[in-house]
Amino acid sequence: MQLQMKPIGLGPLRASKPTVCPVRVQASTHTGTRSRVLPIFNNLKPVFGTGVAPRPAPVVLKRHVSSAAAASVAAGSPAGEPALPKASQTAKIVSLGALFFCSTFCYTILQNLKDSIVVTAVGAEALPFLEAYGVLPLSVCFFMIYGWMNKTLPDKWVYQAALTPFLAFYALFAAVLYPAAATLHPVHLLESIRSALPAGLVGLAGMVVHWSYSLFFCIAELWGGVAISLLFWGLADEVCSISDAKNVYPLLGIIANVGLVAAGAWIKNVNNSLAVGNSVLAVQLLVGTILTMAVFLMTVKGWVYDNFVPTTGAEAEEAHRKKEARLKKEKEADSTPKGGLGDSLGVLKRNPKVGNLAVLVVGYFIVQKLFDFAxxxxxxxxxxxxxxxxxxxxxxxxWTGIVTMVLMATSKYVFQWGGWTAAALATPLAMLVSGSLFFTSAVAMQGGAGALPPQVVGTLIGVGSIAGMVGRVMTRAPKYSLFDPAKEMVYITMSKEEKNEGKATVDLVGAYFGKSGASWIMQALVLITGSMVKAMPIMGLAHVLVSLAWVKSTLSLGAMMKGTDEAHGHGAAAPAAAA
Structure with a gap:
């Protein structure tokens, strides 16, 4: 799964906890920020991708100084804020980069482990059931618990407390559950009832029978939303000012994708050199790597908190007062009736830009999910x-990490030379072409191309294999360098009221019909056809039709964007400037 470049915006204030600390110079009296509990639908698959926005003012940076300097500042000299030392700024960047690298490294290992264990043991037919009936309920439970942690635990320990249950289960799985799976899983029960079950329910039954694998899949799936989107970006927003974010966040994006590349190399090394032919040892080595990095993560996080998060009593009191006011306001807002799906559909009809944007978002999620499952x-x-x-x-x-870094470096020029339409079309066209080749190959392997000569079918299979790898990369790499920036540029052309209404509508419709819709579509197809393989022709047709609708809406939006730019006299320079 590809990692998101963090957008820059304004975030809520958080209550810092007063602690006793050595004499330090405070660069500002501004309060810190606290990550809010993110909406659950924004944290599914994440992954990986959302986080709270940076604070609106320079963050407080604590640093040790001499007694004379401390006395000088206490006496009121000199006027203005002291400049942050270059060494301290470098330490902040290095520490955040190390946190992001390790979090991404662990995320890649967990993604590979959960998919390889479940798909090879149970089958891909279990995936849509796991996401609907496993990941979603566990996500809801976790974020309820996180809300309680956020209110009751000291700020310094929320990070550790949130990650510890995950790490404890990963250790239990590698040490006990996975080696004893043959004893713990009542596979004989599945074999005895398989003939009585409809073919489409075998995946659901397999999910229940292989319960430890399913539990590992669901808990591993949450790592991206919790460790990266919520905890890491919450900490980054807390210690980085807006001016920091403009320089630091793009660098963090590069570091994260280096983590993808390094994790892929380590996984291959474990399977090809350290644990050849021993799946239990391979799982234990990979999980041991995660646990080792987690210790490093918690150590670095504690150091960042001690050195870059404001903890003075005066700031804590002021932040606590503001936090109480914010919580009261949020409680009042939660009690206010909100527009539902019907209101959102009305907005889609009234505003063509919002309607086309909704097609883009829903199309991306459905195409990406259909391709992933297949x-x-x-x-x-x-x-x-x-x-x-x-x-x-x-x-x-x-390859996902490498291609993402290349696109991050070149996306500005795509917008500058090709304009908004060319940049926005890159993702759907890449997914349409690679997906079409892949699904054609899949049908050929089933014998659907039996009328063709064997050499032709063999060529289709080889092309489809490569297309599958390319398609997997292209469902992720262009999203955060081309697709998301292009989407956000459309909002720039709207009035404030249209923007607020449009974002709420697109997010809601995307959650209903995009993220959840693909899982429900796959469940229906598996129930009807009996297996993922038999559903391939229908999945391929749906993939092509949704991709074409996505392309059509992109072209419509491109015409609207061109008209808006010409009306304001921006011309072709607008997309490049926005990028």
Whole structure:
């Protein structure tokens, strides 16, 4: 899964806890920020991607100074804020980069482990059921618990407290549950009832029978939303000012994708050198890597908190007062009736820009999910063993990181030379072409191209294999360098009222029909056809039709954007300036 570049905006204030600390110079009396509990639908798959926005004023940076300097500042000399030392700024960037690298490294390992274990043991048919009936309920439970942690625990320990249950389960799984899976899973029960079950329910039954694998899948799936979107970006927003964010966040994005590449290399090394033919040892080595990095994560996070988060008593009192006022306001807002799906559909009819944007967002999620499910099912045909499956996923992770870094470096020029339409069309066209080739290959492997000569079918299979890898990369790499910036540029052309209404509508419709819709579509197809493989022709047709609708809406939006630019006299320079 690809990692999001963090947008810059304004975030809520948080209450800092008063502590006793050495004599330090405070660069500002402005309060820190606190991550709010993110809406649950924004944290599913994440992954990986949302976080709270940076604070609106320079963050307080604590640094040790001499007694004379401390006395001088206490006496009121000199006027104005002291400049941050270059060494301190470098330490902040290095520490945040280390946190992001390790979080992404662990995320990549967990993504590979959960998919390889479940798909090779249960089948890809279980994936839509796991996401609907496993990941979603656990996400709701976690964010309820996180809300309680946020209110009751000292700020310094929320990060550690939130990650500890995940790490404890990963350790339990690697040490006990996975080695004893043959004893713990009543596979004989599944075999005895398989003939009585409808073919479409075998995946759901397999999910229940292989309960430890399913539990690991769901808890591993939450890592991206919790460790990266919520905890890491919450800390980054707390210690970085807006001026910091403009320089630091793009660098963090590069570091995160380096983490993808490094994790892919380590997974292949474990499976090909350190644990050849021993799946239990491979899982234990990979989980041991995660636990080791987690200790480093918590240590670095504690150091960042001690050195870059304001903790003085005066600031804590002021922040607490503001936090109480904010919580009261949020409580009042929660009790106010909000527009539902019907109101959102009305906005889509009234505003063509919002309607086309909704098609873009829903189209992306449906196409990406359909391709993911199909590709993982087909990958099992080529790589039926967990180690080989993990290595194939590791190759994709490495290429995803490399392509993302290249697109991040060149996206500005795509907008400048090709304009908004060309940049926005890059993602759907890449997914349409690679997806069409992949699904054609999948149908050919089933014998759907039986009338063709064997050489032609073999060529289709080879092309489809490459197209599958390319499609997997292209469903992620362009999103945060081309698709998301292009989407946000449309909002720039709207009035404030249209922008607020449009964002709320697109987010709601995207959650209803995009993120959840693809899982429900796949469940229906599996129930009707009996397996993911048999559903391939219908999935391929749906993939093409949704992609074409996405392209059509992009072209419509491109015409609207061109008209808006010409009306304001911006011409072709507007997209490049926005990028």
């Amino acid at each position: 590709w993982k099912a087909q990958l099992r045909v080529f790589y039926p063993q967990p180690a080989a499956y993990q290595s194939a996923l590791a190759d994709v992770a490495q």
